[in-house]
Amino acid sequence: MASRNPAVMDPILEARGVQKWYPNGYHALRGVDLTVHRGEVVVIMGPSGSGKSTFIRTFNALEDFQQGSITIDGLSINEDTRNIEAIRREVGMVFQQFNLFPHLSVLDNLTLAPVLVRKRAKAQVEREALELLERVGIGEQAHKFPGQLSGGQQQRVAIARSLCMEPRLMLFDEPTSALDPEMVQEVLEVMQELAADGMTMVVVTHEVRFARNVASRVVLMAEGEVVEIAPPEQFFTAPSHPRTQQFLQQIG
Amino acid sequence: MPALLSPLGPAPSRWKRLRSELFGSRVDGLISIALGAALVAIAFGLLKWTLFQAQWAVIQANSTLFAVGRYPIEQQWRLWLLTALLAAATGLSWGLLRALPRDQPSGQRWPFNDRLAAGVLVALALAVPLWLQLSLAIQLRWWGITALVLVLRWALARWGSDVPRRIQRLVPLLWPGLYLVGMVLISGGLGLIQVAPAQWGGLLLTLVASSFAILLCFPLGLVLALGRRSELPLLRWGSVVYIEFIRGAPLITLLFLGQNILGFLLPGGLAPDRVWRAAWVLTFFAAAYVAEALRSGLAAVPRGQLEAAQSLGMTMPQSLVQVVLPQALRVALPAVVGQFITLLQDTTLLSLIGLLDLLGTARAVMANPAFLGKSAEVYLVLAVLFWGCCAALGLGSRALETRLNPSEQARYQR
Numbered sequence: 001m002a003s004r005n006p007a008v009m010d011p012i013l014e015a016r017g018v019q020k021w022y023p024n025g026y027h028a029l030r031g032v033d034l035t036v037h038r039g040e041v042v043v044i045m046g047p048s049g050s051g052k053s054t055f056i057r058t059f060n061a062l063e064d065f066q067q068g069s070i071t072i073d074g075l076s077i078n079e080d081t082r083n084i085e086a087i088r089r090e091v092g093m094v095f096q097q098f099n100l101f102p103h104l105s106v107l108d109n110l111t112l113a114p115v116l117v118r119k120r121a122k123a124q125v126e127r128e129a130l131e132l133l134e135r136v137g138i139g140e141q142a143h144k145f146p147g148q149l150s151g152g153q154q155q156r157v158a159i160a161r162s163l164c165m166e167p168r169l170m171l172f173d174e175p176t177s178a179l180d181p182e183m184v185q186e187v188l189e190v191m192q193e194l195a196a197d198g199m200t201m202v203v204v205t206h207e208v209r210f211a212r213n214v215a216s217r218v219v220l221m222a223e224g225e226v227v228e229i230a231p232p233e234q235f236f237t238a239p240s241h242p243r244t245q246q247f248l249q250q251i252g
Numbered sequence: 253m254p255a256l257l258s259p260l261g262p263a264p265s266r267w268k269r270l271r272s273e274l275f276g277s278r279v280d281g282l283i284s285i286a287l288g289a290a291l292v293a294i295a296f297g298l299l300k301w302t303l304f305q306a307q308w309a310v311i312q313a314n315s316t317l318f319a320v321g322r323y324p325i326e327q328q329w330r331l332w333l334l335t336a337l338l339a340a341a342t343g344l345s346w347g348l349l350r351a352l353p354r355d356q357p358s359g360q361r362w363p364f365n366d367r368l369a370a371g372v373l374v375a376l377a378l379a380v381p382l383w384l385q386l387s388l389a390i391q392l393r394w395w396g397i398t399a400l401v402l403v404l405r406w407a408l409a410r411w412g413s414d415v416p417r418r419i420q421r422l423v424p425l426l427w428p429g430l431y432l433v434g435m436v437l438i439s440g441g442l443g444l445i446q447v448a449p450a451q452w453g454g455l456l457l458t459l460v461a462s463s464f465a466i467l468l469c470f471p472l473g474l475v476l477a478l479g480r481r482s483e484l485p486l487l488r489w490g491s492v493v494y495i496e497f498i499r500g501a502p503l504i505t506l507l508f509l510g511q512n513i514l515g516f517l518l519p520g521g522l523a524p525d526r527v528w529r530a531a532w533v534l535t536f537f538a539a540a541y542v543a544e545a546l547r548s549g550l551a552a553v554p555r556g557q558l559e560a561a562q563s564l565g566m567t568m569p570q571s572l573v574q575v576v577l578p579q580a581l582r583v584a585l586p587a588v589v590g591q592f593i594t595l596l597q598d599t600t601l602l603s604l605i606g607l608l609d610l611l612g613t614a615r616a617v618m619a620n621p622a623f624l625g626k627s628a629e630v631y632l633v634l635a636v637l638f639w640g641c642c643a644a645l646g647l648g649s650r651a652l653e654t655r656l657n658p659s660e661q662a663r664y665q666r
Contacts, residue, residue: 060563081567089565099560103578103656112574113564158560165564 010038012169012200018058018068020051020224028054029065030224036169041201043211043232046221047247052204055221056171059202060084060091073168089117092162096174098154100146106133106157107142110164118165125164132160136190152183156190163194170194172203208251212236220244302632310626311633312385314617318633321453321608327445330437331456336397337433341426343401347408348415348423370405373398431463449527453608455637457527461609462596462641465534469595470588472535473542478572480547491543498540503598507533507605530602538595542588549584550576582656589649593642610634 013036020029028051036042044052057063058070061077061084070077072087101109110129114120133139136156138149146154155175162170172191176184188210195201195214205211211218211232218235220228220243228241239245275281311318320331350366377398381391408415438460440446452460479491498506510533511526553576561571581588603612614630617623 062559062563085565085567088563091563093560093563095556095560097554097556099554099556101557101560101575101579103582113561113566116570116574117565161564 011035012038012073013059013202014069014071015055015058016069018055018065018070020054020058020063020065028224029058031068032221032224032226034219034226034229036200036202038168038200039198040216041195041203041214042217042219043215044202044204044219044221045206045211045247046219046227047250050221051224052221053173056173056202056204059169059171060088060093062093089165090167091169091171092165092167093171093173094155094158094162094175096177098146098151098158098178100154100158100161102146105143105145106138106149109146109157110161113161114164129160129164132163133157135193136160137186150183151179152186155179155183155187159187159190159194168200170199170201172201172205174204174206176205176207206251208236220247222247306629306632307626308383308629310617310623310629313623314613315384315386317613317617318454318610320456321613322451323453323456324447324451327440327447330444332393334434334437336400337430339397339400340404341430343404344408344426345423346401347405348412348420350405350409351412370402373401431467435460449525452527454613455610457602457607458596458599458609459641461527461531461534461602462599464531465538465595465599466592468535469538469542469591472539473546473588476539476543477546477550480543481550495540495543498537499544503533503537504601504604506537507601509533511605526605527607530605530607534595534598537598538591541591541594545584545587545591546580548587549580549582552583553579578656582653585649585653585656589645593645596641596645597638610637 013034015032015034018029018032019027021027032051032055034042034055044056046052054063058065058077059072073090075083075087077084077087100106101112104112107126107129110132111122111125114125114128115122130139130142133142136159138153138156138160141149141153141157146157149157159175175191176187179187184207188207191201191203191210192214203210203215213232215232217229218232219226220235220239220241222243228235228239228244230239234240235244236248239248274284320328323331346366377394381394386394412420436442436444438447438452438456439449449457476491476495479487480495482488482491507530510529514529514532557575557579558571561575562568566574599609600611602609603615606612608616611634614634618627618630
């Protein structure tokens with residue numbers, strides 16, 4: 001049983017009544033609340049169009065919102081660009097499409113931000129980056145370019161790139177959805193190890209096995225609202241909300 | 253053809269491959285023979301005309317005029333000095349490129365092309381001064397300048413790798429520095445006698461105007477391209493209006509307009525006379541087109557790239573400079589260089605506003621009763637000169653494209 005209850009209930013992320021309308025008037029988030037504690041792994045599931053990706057992208061201000069509040073590690077997201085940059089330094093994000101920088105080598109992908117943003121010495125960052133690449137199992141590819149790697153390898157590089165900034169919170173936006181089936185497992189394993197090391201994670205995914213084995217709590221979103229939040233054993237075996245039952249039936 | 257398809261068979265010789273490509277079937281053979289005959293006939297005719305029928309006296313008598321216009325003869329040593337400096341910088345850079353370790357891309361590509369280029373240079377240096385019937389003193393200068401390039405190329409290829417990395421890194425800075433020195437040498441100042449732009453002409457004027465416009469239109473175009481994608485409405489609409497206005501007007505009207513209004517628009521001293529006004533108009537004109545080329549490059553970079561950079565805490569300027577622009581530039585480079593080449597050719601319009609650029613000089617020469625009816629010779633030389641400049645730009649752009657291409661870089665990774 002890998003799911004854990006955080007020893008100290010110390011919130012790192014608090015979203016209160018978040019509402020978002022897209023410029024075309026579509027009401028994407030209809031008052032969403034979520035609290036994530038340090039060391040927790042929160043998995044967000046839900047049908048497509050339920051607003052789960054939009055929601056996770058508000059955490060590092062890639063999407064704006066019109067009402068409500070989001071506080072991350074004491075910093076609240078507002079109009080102030082500096083504040084947003086400060087939050088993004090502490091929050092890593094892994095995307096569905098990897099979004100590696102194709103014009104830089106794998107190693108340079110990792111070292112770019114720490115050197116530029118954290119103003120750290122390049123040689124030291126490179127040593128750490130090589131260790132991180134070793135940890136996600138691609139140490140020997142450090143000098144290749146992203147285009148030469150498989151999808152699974154690219155996504156592991158993307159995870160290492162985020163980790164190289166030493167974030168306090170990691171966001172995963174459908175990290176395995178763009179991968180060929182045989183590569184999903186290698187990425188999930190890296191994420192599982194990361195969780196075991198105590199990283200706080202919010203993961204949007206359709207991988208039921210990962211949610212069952214790794215999540216502290218599972219969230220179901222539908223139509224821009226949080227429908228249910230429960231520990232995985234309860235979520236998957238005895239969901240309280242009919243919408244959750246319907247969703248679980250649909251994904252079989 | 254099994255010989256071509258089988259990966260195990262020996263690679264067919266060049267000759268065999270050529271034969272199979274040109275004479276693969278009966279129809280192919282007929283087409284090849286017909287086209288080949290036409291090409292030979294054209295080449296033969298052209299050669300016969302250039303060697304026996306054309307009268308090159310019009311070029312020989314006016315070679316100085318074509319090169320520098322009415323630049324005062326007692327100040328022409330400054331141009332010789334500039335040419336020698338340019339030759340030295342060329343030889344220096346060339347030699348250092350040759351000295352690059354062979355495991356780097358630019359090191360790998362050098363050997364063959366570079367000997368060919370040196371051979372062409374020697375052939376040109378030997379043939380052209382003789383053909384132009386230059387005086388011995390001037391012939392000697394050209395040979396000296398050619399020798400300078402080749403000696404530096406040889407010496408730095410041999411000992412360049414011993415030069416410390418720190419100093420090698422400074423060599424690219426030589427070029428912008430030399431550009432400024434060149435501007436001073438050409439126009440005067442800093443103790444040199446002023447030579448008014450009205451006295452510049454021929455190839456000199458063409459090169460000064462086009463290089464000035466090429467260097468300045470790029471940053472201006474970049475600002476416009478970013479402005480057009482900006483979220484600030486004033487900046488965005490300003491860029492759109494500028495680009496659409498410039499692209500909607502023919503260059504020649506803008507050149508005439510510029511002669512009349514640029515004196516009021518630009519702060520005093522920036523466009524003091526007709527030549528600089530024309531150069532600024534060329535710059536502003538090309539900037540609009542460069543902006544559109546760069547915009548297509550920016551649009552080709554997926555939105556996720558900017559998001560990834562920002563999610564790592566990078567600021568907007570950092571994300572643009574480190575992540576978005578390098579990728580956008582690679583996509584936009586061919587279009588931008590195409591624009592530079594167009595710009596170079598557009599300088600011929602300067603002759604229509606009464607400036608003596610290459611074409612203006614040519615028209616002045618052809619108006620001389622002594623050379624009536626010699627326009628074919630003049631235009632052919634003009635075409636070859638422009639072709640040379642544009643080919644150089646094209647070669648440079650292709651080299652840069654390869655350098656910016658990540659898969660190309662990857663091929664030479666350790």
